[in-house]
Amino acid sequence: AGMSSEYLEVRGLSVSFDGFKAVDNVDLTLLQGDLRFLIGPNGAGKTTLVDAITGLVPATGSATKSGVELVGKKVHHIARLGVGRTFQTASVFEDLSVLQNLDIAAGAGRSALTLLRRRKEVLPQIEEALETIGLTRQRDTPAGILAHGQKQWLEIGMLLVQNADVLLLDEPVAGMSLEEREETGNLLRRIGGERTVVVVEHDMDFMRAFATSVTVLAAGKVLSEGTVAQVQADPKVQAVYLGT
Numbered sequence: 346a347g348m349s350s351e352y353l354e355v356r357g358l359s360v361s362f363d364g365f366k367a368v369d370n371v372d373l374t375l376l377q378g379d380l381r382f383l384i385g386p387n388g389a390g391k392t393t394l395v396d397a398i399t400g401l402v403p404a405t406g407s408a409t410k411s412g413v414e415l416v417g418k419k420v421h422h423i424a425r426l427g428v429g430r431t432f433q434t435a436s437v438f439e440d441l442s443v444l445q446n447l448d449i450a451a452g453a454g455r456s457a458l459t460l461l462r463r464r465k466e467v468l469p470q471i472e473e474a475l476e477t478i479g480l481t482r483q484r485d486t487p488a489g490i491l492a493h494g495q496k497q498w499l500e501i502g503m504l505l506v507q508n509a510d511v512l513l514l515d516e517p518v519a520g521m522s523l524e525e526r527e528e529t530g531n532l533l534r535r536i537g538g539e540r541t542v543v544v545v546e547h548d549m550d551f552m553r554a555f556a557t558s559v560t561v562l563a564a565g566k567v568l569s570e571g572t573v574a575q576v577q578a579d580p581k582v583q584a585v586y587l588g589t
């Protein structure tokens with residue numbers, strides 16, 4: 346599997362809480378460039394699945410990134426393998442500037458960063474990230490006074506400078522204005538391409554506008570998978586959403 350072109354390959358992944366299977370034997374294949382939306386009713390296991398892939402909760406089964414097993418590894422190790430995530434509440438250093446936040450994130454994934462390497466490799470990457478997340482003009486602004494949407498974008502920028510190429514985003518547009526949602530969708534398209542993005546989402550309009558593929562979870566299992574049109578036409582999906 347070492348030569349596999351699959352960015353993220355999940356096989357038979359399960360998570361139990363006191364015997365209750367929150368994630369139940371999930372298979373998932375993500376390719377480079379996927380902008381995959383993960384949807385499903387409350388309690389379906391979406392966040393727990395992301396937690397399992399990123400090492401926050403113990404799991405059984407397998408999740409590999411480019412053939413490298415993630416299950417059983419620690420959170421920071423998984424992050425160093427290029428698997429990054431955001432949470433529903435952005436966790437940025439509020440007192441530090443946008444630039445300082447990116448600087449810290451860039452250093453976090455690298456051991457013994459020499460000054461030379463920093464200048465040649467990290468600073469251009471930070472500039473590029475600033476541009477990608479649209480915060481070049483806010484570089485010296487304390488993160489604490491950024492707008493809600495801008496904080497979320499900064500968090501995504503922090504993953505980019507950590508060289509994450511699998512990004513798992515937990516409800517990135519929750520609480521955002523319509524304009525910010527549009528901006529976020531465009532940002533996700535920009536960072537996709539050579540990366541893989543998984544978005545846990547409740548906002549169906551946002552999903553319809555930006556998803557390249559969708560996985561529907563219900564009761565810990567994959568209920569349906571395909572394009573937006575395919576999952577929307579699936580009677581099983583209509584049943585869990587409409588209760589018919």
Ligand code: ADP
Nearest residue numbers: 362366367385386387388389390391392393394
């Ligand atoms: P979703 O993100 O789809 O809303 P979650 O992954 O948050 O669903 O939760 C899936 C199920 O697992 C729910 O029934 C939830 O109550 C349960 N669960 C989540 N985390 C824990 C935990 N730490 N301990 C016990 N049960 C949990």
